[in-house]
Amino acid sequence: MGTGTGTECRGSPTRPRNVFPPLCPRSGVGLALCRRLLEEDGRIHLCVACRNAPKAEAARDAILEAHPAAQVSTVEVDLGSLASVLRAARELRCRFQRLDFVYLNAGIMPNPHVNFKALWKGLLTGKLLHMLTTAEGVMTQTDRLNGDGLQEVFATNLFGHFILIRQLESLLCGNEKPSRLIWTSSSNARESAFSLSDYQHAKGQESYSSSKYATDLTSVVLNRRLNKQGLYSSVVCPGLVMSNMTYRILPVFLWTLLMPIMWLIRFFAKTYTLTPFNGAEAHVWLFKQKPEYLDALAKYHSCTSGLGKNYVEPRKVNRAAPCGGGLGWAVVLLWSRNWACVGCREGLGLSVRLSGVPPALCWGLGASRAGQEGLW
DSSP states (O other): OOOOOOTTOOHHHOOOOOOEEEEOOSSOOOOOHHHHHHHHHHTTTEEEEEESSHHHHHHHHHHHHHTTTTEEEEOOOOOHHHHHHHHHHHHHHHOOSSOOOOEEEEOOOOOOOEEEHHHHHHHTOOHHHHHHHHHHEEOOOOOOOOOOOSBHHHHIIHHHHHHHHTTHHHHSSOOSSOOEEEOOTTOOOOOOGGGGGGGSSSSSOOOOHHHHHHHHHHHHHEEEEEGGTTTTEEEEESBOOOHHHHHSSSSSHHHHHHHHHHHHTTTTOTTOBBBBHHHTHHHHHTTSSSSSOOTTTEEEEEETTTTTEEEEEEEEOOOOOOTTTHHHHHHHIITTEEEEOOTTTTTTOOOOSTTTTTTTGSSSOOHHHHHHHHOO
């Protein structure tokens, strides 16, 4: 995630920016993003967030190795734990007076499995390239409940980010210059994987795709609600990047054998960015744009040509119908004042009507206040 001080894209001569990217390990898009942002503006203040203090310090050291004069601080946060999110939000409110950039790039894909039978079928039906670029029908995951009684992927990939944004609203809205939210989505985000009746995807095997589709829609709703308050939301897709998450899908030796083929596929599939540096292209491009002129309904894809040239390609977010579909879910679940998002002790789900709900069932979100005002 990134927090900043709201200067122009190249930085003002009087005020540096603070940028806060969460879950930034020693490798991957998060670390590449930090380094590339410092190349764009060496005066920004990076606040690196990781699940634990040792990883945060390791990421900080890796950034300072390339940029010794950079201003880099750390904060510990687990986006899959409501208690951790609330604790980190309190710490950030104490540290910063305003936030300009928040990069929402935390995500998990637990226990991934590849459906090789589906790949073979795709080869026979001519859909193989589409399947290789979107993982549609190819990737499945085995999800589980977290300590708050929520589905782990939903909680980490979407809900934890949303709670953090809600808790930091006072630092994001009403500033002299616009603040930015930049979500990391995926080309695997598909409406077909999302169900209004099972928005946590407890009954399916494509929890990652479902959570990323919900992320796309949440960004759309955020813009509709908060643009007038000076907060703008964008969604990016880093493409296929070889990272720790990717290497867990197949054995490392198999990836080594496939790499020459993947470099060739890049001539036909521009989202095969492959390296974290290339995958961060859209994140960095948005850092340099004026949010007022961006398309609120676009997802910005990092692309790399067959010859290695990086560029950004906007594509419309695949939205469901405003009523009864995914967008309707986002509006009702996140923005209605008659609802609150709470973790229930019984693990019965996430969204319950506040009337008749005992305050003891609300976790850490301020039960009395939630009962009067809703989560928002």
